[in-house]
């Protein structure tokens with residue numbers, strides 16, 4: 387393997403979240419050697435240096451509408467080649483109709499379904515392929531509930547980078563199809579995501595494959611944090627009061643927190659939004675740990691079962707960062723039932739025109755529940771992050787419309803029969 391380490395001037399080091407020990411980026415690739423696979427590292431930046439490279443004014447003149455507009459804030463070399471797929475700068479929609487339904491004034495929806503492979507995971511996979519290329523890695527690997535895999539498959543295809551993907555065999559078909567179409571080598575693991583993760587980790591160690599795994603590779607959070615930059619920039623640097631996001635492993639919510647902390651450190655936003663982590667009641671490890679004050683370093687895995695496959699996690703890998711995100715911002719975890727997640731799919735689609743997969747709609751279900759529990763006040767500005775496109779899980783969407791009693795009309799190709807149907811409509 388070719389070793390091409392260029393010092394990254396914007397980075398001070400990688401800090402272990404368990405022992406606080408700090409490493410140079412050329413010393414470790416993934417986790418703290420003293421804490422094995424649990425020793426997740428956090429990238430530490432030199433904000434004085436970064437502040438001299440980039441500013442809000444500079445960004446206002448930038449015509450790079452991808453995550454790379456924030457390159458000085460990312461763990462890549464300034465001259466690093468980036469993949470050609472357009473990742474980032476997804477739309478942030480004002481949603482007055484949803485706001486009215488909820489009795490709120492300011493509701494926004496950020497639609498990550500518009501990413502090249504249709505989920506937020508593209509933000510992380512884009513960074514992964516740059517890091518892997520920099521290391522001269524021949525193969526990149528990841529385990530995933532589906533979307534991280536599809537993202538890696540797509541980003542790798544865009545630069546002809548060989549990759550091996552481990553997914554649980556019950557991942558939705560659309561996600562598996564994406565991988566096969568992109569040409570990834572796909573390993574369907576007869577087991578859960580945890581099983582796929584463990585097997586992938588073992589394989590990467592034996593074969594020397596570059597590992598993109600969430601909450602193992604410290605740079606994935608760094609890609610995901612760009613969603614927070616965009617939310618604030620799209621709101622003219624007026625940080626919202628709350629951001630609702632669904633939580634599985636906890637990497638996205640940890641990434642949002644990191645992005646917001648970066649912006650605070652640079653003085654680009656003047657307050658910290660409260661992060662609202664939404665979990666499915668059938669996969670609510672973090673919600674329980676937060677509510678009961680449990681120790682997440684010793685809390686055992688739970689059984690996870692939810693229609694929202696992307697947030698099904700028995701042991702959230704990025705639980706340290708996820709819990710900190712909610713606690714340090716004064717947010718909350720909210721748990722929502724599968725039927726509320728399913729109901730949220732057509733509600734979000736009809737109210738804002740955004741079609742989400744179950745895990746994406748869960749964020750909206752969380753907002754509905756939080757309003758119900760009076761956690762949100764009328765004047766607050768809230769952002770709902772739709773993390774994945776509804777076409778990722780057509781089965782889930784069909785269950786959702788079934789639940790709200792929406793069925794198509796079946797007619798013969800005959801005008802009289804059609805007229806009978808139309809005459810029965812009430813509006």
Ligand SMILES: *Cc1c(COP(=O)(O)O)cnc(C)c1O
Pocket residue numbers: 505506507533534632633634635636637638639696697743745746773774775
């Ligand atoms: C991965 C994913 C999530 C959860 O992200 P974590 O980092 O695992 O918490 C939520 N929604 C979608 C669509 C995802 O793909």
Ligand SMILES: [Zn+2]
Pocket residue numbers: 402403404405406407418419420421425
């Ligand atoms: Zn450590």
